Amino acid sequence: MPKDHAITIGKRAVVCQDIELKGEIQIGPGGPIIIGQNNIVEENVTIINKLPTALTIGDDNVFEVGCYVEGSKIGSKNIIEAKARILSGTSLGNNCVVGAVCSTKKDEIILDNTVIYGDHHNRRIQTASANQISSLHTRHLDYLREVLPKFNHIRVVGAPESQEIVPISRKAIKQTASH
Amino acid sequence: MEPPIVYYPRSEYIETDTGNKVSRKSVICGSQNIILGGKTIIQTDCVIRGDLRRTGGGHAVVVAIGRYCLLAKGSIIRPPYKTYKGTFSYYPMKIGDHVSIGEGSIVEAATIGSFVHIGKNCVIGVFVDELPECVQDLYELKTKDFYIKFQPKDS
Amino acid sequence: MNSLQTETRHIRPYVHYHCGCPDVNNPTTSIESEKEEETFNIYSPGIHFSTFPISKLYFCDDCHQIRCPRCVQEEIVCYYCPNCLFEVPTASVKSERNRCARNCFQCPICQNTLSVVASSEPQPTPLPISPTVPTVSATGAPYYLSCGVCRWDSQEIGMTFEKATGLALQLQKTEDERPDVKEFDHLKDQFEKHLRHNTPSTTLPSSLLSIPGMSMNSFSSRYGNTGLAHAQQKSDDVEKYEAAVDKVEPESGLVDDLVHLTDVNQITTLTQRMNQLSDQPYKVERLQPQRIHLRTKRVKRCRSCRHILIKPEQKAQATRFKIKLVALKNIPKITIASLPKLILNQRTQIVLKFSNPLYEEISVDLTIQEETNECGKVTILAPHFNITPYNEVLEYEEDLISSRRAAKADIGIYEKRGNSTSIIFEITPLAEVEEFKFPLLVKYTNKNTENNENDGVTTEEKSSEETNSSKAVASDEISADESNEITKSLSFWTVIGLGNVIKAPAGTSGTTVKGPRTEPSGSKGSSSRGSSSGNRSGTSNSKS
Numbered sequence: 001m002p003k004d005h006a007i008t009i010g011k012r013a014v015v016c017q018d019i020e021l022k023g024e025i026q027i028g029p030g031g032p033i034i035i036g037q038n039n040i041v042e043e044n045v046t047i048i049n050k051l052p053t054a055l056t057i058g059d060d061n062v063f064e065v066g067c068y069v070e071g072s073k074i075g076s077k078n079i080i081e082a083k084a085r086i087l088s089g090t091s092l093g094n095n096c097v098v099g100a101v102c103s104t105k106k107d108e109i110i111l112d113n114t115v116i117y118g119d120h121h122n123r124r125i126q127t128a129s130a131n132q133i134s135s136l137h138t139r140h141l142d143y144l145r146e147v148l149p150k151f152n153h154i155r156v157v158g159a160p161e162s163q164e165i166v167p168i169s170r171k172a173i174k175q176t177a178s179h
Numbered sequence: 180m181e182p183p184i185v186y187y188p189r190s191e192y193i194e195t196d197t198g199n200k201v202s203r204k205s206v207i208c209g210s211q212n213i214i215l216g217g218k219t220i221i222q223t224d225c226v227i228r229g230d231l232r233r234t235g236g237g238h239a240v241v242v243a244i245g246r247y248c249l250l251a252k253g254s255i256i257r258p259p260y261k262t263y264k265g266t267f268s269y270y271p272m273k274i275g276d277h278v279s280i281g282e283g284s285i286v287e288a289a290t291i292g293s294f295v296h297i298g299k300n301c302v303i304g305v306f307v308d309e310l311p312e313c314v315q316d317l318y319e320l321k322t323k324d325f326y327i328k329f330q331p332k333d334s
Numbered sequence: 335m336n337s338l339q340t341e342t343r344h345i346r347p348y349v350h351y352h353c354g355c356p357d358v359n360n361p362t363t364s365i366e367s368e369k370e371e372e373t374f375n376i377y378s379p380g381i382h383f384s385t386f387p388i389s390k391l392y393f394c395d396d397c398h399q400i401r402c403p404r405c406v407q408e409e410i411v412c413y414y415c416p417n418c419l420f421e422v423p424t425a426s427v428k429s430e431r432n433r434c435a436r437n438c439f440q441c442p443i444c445q446n447t448l449s450v451v452a453s454s455e456p457q458p459t460p461l462p463i464s465p466t467v468p469t470v471s472a473t474g475a476p477y478y479l480s481c482g483v484c485r486w487d488s489q490e491i492g493m494t495f496e497k498a499t500g501l502a503l504q505l506q507k508t509e510d511e512r513p514d515v516k517e518f519d520h521l522k523d524q525f526e527k528h529l530r531h532n533t534p535s536t537t538l539p540s541s542l543l544s545i546p547g548m549s550m551n552s553f554s555s556r557y558g559n560t561g562l563a564h565a566q567q568k569s570d571d572v573e574k575y576e577a578a579v580d581k582v583e584p585e586s587g588l589v590d591d592l593v594h595l596t597d598v599n600q601i602t603t604l605t606q607r608m609n610q611l612s613d614q615p616y617k618v619e620r621l622q623p624q625r626i627h628l629r630t631k632r633v634k635r636c637r638s639c640r641h642i643l644i645k646p647e648q649k650a651q652a653t654r655f656k657i658k659l660v661a662l663k664n665i666p667k668i669t670i671a672s673l674p675k676l677i678l679n680q681r682t683q684i685v686l687k688f689s690n691p692l693y694e695e696i697s698v699d700l701t702i703q704e705e706t707n708e709c710g711k712v713t714i715l716a717p718h719f720n721i722t723p724y725n726e727v728l729e730y731e732e733d734l735i736s737s738r739r740a741a742k743a744d745i746g747i748y749e750k751r752g753n754s755t756s757i758i759f760e761i762t763p764l765a766e767v768e769e770f771k772f773p774l775l776v777k778y779t780n781k782n783t784e785n786n787e788n789d790g791v792t793t794e795e796k797s798s799e800e801t802n803s804s805k806a807v808a809s810d811e812i813s814a815d816e817s818n819e820i821t822k823s824l825s826f827w828t829v830i831g832l833g834n835v836i837k838a839p840a841g842t843s844g845t846t847v848k849g850p851r852t853e854p855s856g857s858k859g860s861s862s863r864g865s866s867s868g869n870r871s872g873t874s875n876s877k878s
Contacts (some may be wrong), residue, residue, distance in 0.1 A: 043206075043255055065255050067287045070746040082285045082302045096206050097485055100285075100302035117484040118444055139267030140260065143234065151209045151230035174384060182669035283548055290655070311654060313645050316387055316662055 036076070038141055040062065050088060058094070060137055067098075075112070077134060084116075097126065182324065189331035191223070200329065205250075212241035216276065218326050219248040228257040231269040241269070245276035245293065247322040253283045277315075277322040294318040349668045350687075350826035351661070353402035374703065374827045375774045387630040388668075392643040392804050394636040399541060400661055406643060407545035413628045414650035416527045417447055421630055423648045433625035435502045441481040442621035447608060448479040450498050451487070477501075479623055500623055514612045520578035558631045563692055589615060663691045666698060666721065666778055668828060671748070671756050676835045678769055684832065689754035690721035694780045697721075699825075700757070701775040709835070710763040715746020746789040747789035763835040770832040777825035 025150040031050045041047075042064040049055035051072060058076030064068065065082070071086045075094035080086065084098040089107035092098075096110055099117035104110060114125045188219040199218035205221050205224045207213065209229030221227070222234055227250075229241045241258055250256065272286075275293030284301040291297075294315045352374065375381070384402070392401040403848055413422040415434035424429065439448040453476055479488040488494065495501055507517060528871040595601060600618060607614040634644035645657035690696050700717045720789040748756040763770055 043228075043257070044253075051768065065257065065287075066283070082287070083283075083300065099483060102301070115485045122444070122484070123482060124486070125488070127490050136262055136267070139262055143260075143267045145268070147230065147232065147234075181685075182668045245824055269610075312646075312658055314389065315653065316660070 009027060031058070036061075038137070040137070040144070042066075045069070060134060062102075062140075063139065069106075077137075095126070182328065183330040184330060185325075186330055186332040190332050192331065198326075198333050203268070212239060216244060216248070218246050218324065219244055219250075220329055221250045222252045222254075224253040225250045226255040226257070230254075231258050233270060234268045234288045242274075244274045245278065245323065247277045247319070247321060247326055248274060249279040249325055250286075251280060251282040251299075252279045254329060255285045256280075256284075257287050259289050263313040266304055277318045279318075279322055279325070280321050296321075300321055306324075342655060347670050347673055347833050348387065349670065349828075350829045350831070350833045351388055351391055351665075352385045352398065352735060352829065353391065353400050353405065354827075355405040356400060368557050374773050374775070375828050377632065377708065378769055379534065381829065386659050388665070392634065393659050393661045393664035394639065394641060394643060395659060395664075396639045398640050398822060399634060399636075399638075399825060400824075403638055405641075407637050408632040408634055411631045411633055411646060412648055412650065413630055414575060415626055416629045417626050419650045421648075430502075430628075431625075432628050433505075434628060435625070437499065437501050438626040439479055439501070439623040439795075441486055442606060442610065442623050443486045443618075444481060444484040445605065446481055446483040447483050447626070448488075448497075448623055448735075449503065450477055451480040452477055452498065453489075453494075462850065479801040482674065491622065493623070496806065503623075504698055510596070512612060516578050521575070524573070524575050578623055622670075665824065665826070666690055666696065666776065668830075670830070670832070673832060674760060676763050676832060677838045678763050678766050678837060681760055683750045684759050684761055685756050686759060686830070687754050687756040688719075688721055689724075691724050691751075691753070693723050693725075693782055695720055695723050696778045698781040701777070703773055703775070709765055709767050710761060711774065712762075712772045713760040715758045715760065717748060719755050719757065721755045722750070722753055731763045761832070765835060766835050768834050770835050771829055773823060774828045774830055776828055777823060779821060779823035781821055818821075 015042070025039045030048045032053075033047060033055045035047075039057065039061045040058050041063045045063045046054075046067075047057075047063070047069045050070065054074070055072065056067075057074040058078075060076050061074060061080070063080045064082040066083045067080045068085045069080060069116075070088045071090040071092055073091040075084070075092055075096070077095045078092055078161060079097045081100040081102070083101045085103035085108045086092060086098060087104055087108075090104045091114035092104075092108045093110055093114065095113050097115045097117070098104065099115070102116040102118070104120050106118065110116075111125075111128050115124050116122070117124075119176045192202055193203060194200050195215070195321075197215070199215045199217060199219045199221070201207070201215075201221045202223045202225065204223040205225040205227070207221075207227050207229065209232065211226055212229035212232055215221075216222050227242055232239045232241045240257060244250075244256075252322035255330070256274075258269045260267065260269045262268075270289055272289055274286075274291040275295065277293055278291055278295045278297070280297045281300055281301060286297065296318060383404075390403060392406060393399070394401050410424075413424065413432075414420060415422065415426050415436065415438050417434065417438035418436055420434070420436055422435075426435075437450060440446070441448050477498050478493065479495075479501070481487065495504055497504070535562050572802070591615050592601070601616055602618055602621060606618075606621055607616075610621060613620070615621060620701075631646040631650070632644075633641055633642055633646070643659045644655060646652075646655050667689045669687045670684065671687040672683075674682050674684070676682055690699060697720045700714050702712050702714060721847070746758045748758050749754075761770070
């Protein structure tokens, strides 16, 4: 991990050592890529911001294995499934699901509760409330906070007190900001 | 088509006593929880998550992979998770014999049977058609052939 | 990238085997088909129905013939649900309407498998898609179905369950009340009794007759000759039929709704409608989860001698077969081992690898119909050759790669290794076609020796000393000495497809020989090793 002064890691965040962080990034509030609280970022996830404006990612999102995110804004409680792609300029609402290997179009605004699924990237509006999903999400986070330190080397950065953000990760999260 | 022989730099791979060939450039988490059956190849940039184990004490096998399996470049194996009776947990995963997982594919299934072929960049699809009866022999031949043709080369 | 992939799929090379289905065709046509076989026409439109990849073919031991899916007879061994792998007893298949009667459902939106979910917390009212969505009852039962792919859940249509098990049973009542089901049951009751009396005993296995309550014979004789309207007049014992349901009500105001549609997602797709055959609704809200169709395991028999070719294990979970006579284990398998790019008017060498799955040595004769066909010219350099037997011990020898050796004595044989022999073909494309293909008649003879004890020894000798002709002859003599040998031979047509032919790039002469090897065959490992990669580089060189 490069010891770049521009990178800020929020409190209670678990960030893997093999991570690749480039540019001015703050894991925590403020900066060209801003990742909110309680996000789960899995293996080989790429989050890139090529725009001059900041890419804000909300809370409680799941970025599954190998997904690619280059949106302009990501809301909260979204699930970006494995190998899904969010193309540049896309703005994702809340409680959306981008299914496995699905992709959005460029410069699209995706409304809340949208589900993109299937090999034709079909869309529908989901009716299920976020409650069910979020209970799974919090349990997942609790599990990872407990288990990951057992198998990975942890370097404590700050006092583990206030609830900040938790991107758990492995391998490479590339976060590039152009400015 | 007859597949060509694949050469790899000898220094990149570790060969175990049972003939497993594991790339040094792969990421194996929680290796104490992973079992490889023998003659299995794990190529560059693969990720196997043995650390995502079941909650609760005791020794647990997280990922069990059979014989003559191939995890091609960049494939990711991670156990599945769910909440059962209110507790969140990852669950063990088993992969049978003669299974090949294509480049960049992601496998999060609980079980993959034997004689399964997963293509490139898959996130586990659904089988639609019935396969011919000799598919087992075919895949057995294919995986064995690949293992034999996966040869080290001093560079 | 995408277009590239489709292109490669389009021209993917293949080796297909022809099955003449001699026992399917009746005697008069079989003569014709034999004639046809002599002049096997690979350009006939029916070629795709009579040629198959080797994996689809069977081999009948008794007839000593290749059998294809067209010339086998199928019998159902068991019914099972592909999702829960529950084996359904034959008796209850009909009453369960050929679908899983347990917990397996198909998503009405995306046709994936649904899972049962417990709603732990009270659900707030769902967001309305359209005013017609049935509102979920506030005191909804604790379980519902949910799709992990498109996130559909059965609460959207107000479907909830009291228990997490036997969901299909809980739905059975509503299913039985559907007008089409009622009408069908009524019709069945009407005719079942009558047909049972009049049906002549059939020779077909009863398991094949899946239409409930009637056999094909009686059905065709009744309706084929007289038609439905006259049926009850002609035969006195059939009473006048009165419909149980007056008329299936069409969805009210459907046309208006369809006219005013603005969003394509509000209407069902064809797939969705076809998965709900009973009423085929246009409105998304009327889609229901469907129980998953049962599948069958089937015995396959040779049509001419009725011997079993395939017999799966009864258990649904087992993937083994009790009897498995597949072509892959009985006839030589042909693979394209090396295929350089085919360039118009340029002589190119390709390599076909013949592997012997049998425990006996076989000798192979190759014939092509005519030297030149529509695509171009094909020459076999070694039309007669032997292949050493299959040996399980050899398969585990890992230095197989390094022990590659080309047979010095034989011209046109690229290499002999293990139980395979690779043969060089010379191809000269004469037309720029999308697919260069040619027919090849393969005839092989195997000496079926009863005593196979010294097989392993001779194999090793042969694979190591094949070049030494004197020793090879000696081992031949050993097998010839055995008195109880049976010689069997079989010939079959194959179609070899080699993909497209490209125009010669400017600046290259039209007669260069390109191939896996231009130097004499004695070359060792390193040069003959990466044959295909070497070729590819060669091609690219000639291009630039």
